[in-house]
Amino acid sequence: MYTKISVAEKLPARGARQLAAIAIAAFTGVSAFGTASVQIDSDIAPMVSKSQVLAHVDLNMPISMVFVLPLEDPAGAESYAMRVNTPEDPLYKQYLTPEQFGVRFGPSETDYNAVLTWAISTGLKPGETSRSRTTLSVRGTAAQCEALLNTSINNYRGPEGRLYYSAATTPSVPEAIARRVKSIVGLSSYNKFAPLVRVHKTRPGLPVLSAGGTGPLGAYSASDLRTAYQIQPFAEVPKSGTVAIYEQGGFTANDIAVYEKQNRLSRVPVTVRGQRLRRFSH
Numbered sequence: 001m002y003t004k005i006s007v008a009e010k011l012p013a014r015g016a017r018q019l020a021a022i023a024i025a026a027f028t029g030v031s032a033f034g035t036a037s038v039q040i041d042s043d044i045a046p047m048v049s050k051s052q053v054l055a056h057v058d059l060n061m062p063i064s065m066v067f068v069l070p071l072e073d074p075a076g077a078e079s080y081a082m083r084v085n086t087p088e089d090p091l092y093k094q095y096l097t098p099e100q101f102g103v104r105f106g107p108s109e110t111d112y113n114a115v116l117t118w119a120i121s122t123g124l125k126p127g128e129t130s131r132s133r134t135t136l137s138v139r140g141t142a143a144q145c146e147a148l149l150n151t152s153i154n155n156y157r158g159p160e161g162r163l164y165y166s167a168a169t170t171p172s173v174p175e176a177i178a179r180r181v182k183s184i185v186g187l188s189s190y191n192k193f194a195p196l197v198r199v200h201k202t203r204p205g206l207p208v209l210s211a212g213g214t215g216p217l218g219a220y221s222a223s224d225l226r227t228a229y230q231i232q233p234f235a236e237v238p239k240s241g242t243v244a245i246y247e248q249g250g251f252t253a254n255d256i257a258v259y260e261k262q263n264r265l266s267r268v269p270v271t272v273r274g275q276r277l278r279r280f281s282h
Contacts, residue, residue: 065186
């Protein structure tokens, strides 16, 4: 007696039908999200067609991807962004939290969870959670990414000699997922994003890395940038003003305090959603 039959016999009728459907899908390649595949935008570089294929990547190579989900109300989000920055508007400075932005303009929880369920179906692990549900980060192996997106990932040498990996063809996803995902980032290492900050670990006997600046670990300070770009003081600029910064992630007030101290700047009050943040001692 097959194990599959004995398990089905112990299940309710509905559970048995579900088990049979999963088994059929596994053998026929039919996805629970539909059979039709739709190509979707990604960060595959146009240089792929001009590059030399070196080899297929190691199937165990780790890859991190970000799925970008479309807003349910993009026009409303654009209107809000304009109004919240217009002094005469009633919504001026009425900022939203990432969660509030997601509820008003972002994808629904149903869509977000559907993309998540589909993404982890090949073993991918969820990464950082988007509080506004506008992005979904996942990580896994090259084999898992290939299986999920119906593509292959190769190592290439570009015409300028640069070595990189990239998906060979445009990724495709089930039709039910395509309307819930706007684009995918992470399928190519050709275009690398430079981090805004790097944390260096110093070890005894090793030279300290330095960019020649006067900031921490030789980084460029605010005064270095002013000197490098020959920025002169502007007499007409007032001594005080307000700068608004929009963030979807978290905010730590102490980061500002440390930056001011390291760059020998005067202390600036920081306000989030109308509440002044308490400074931390350091």
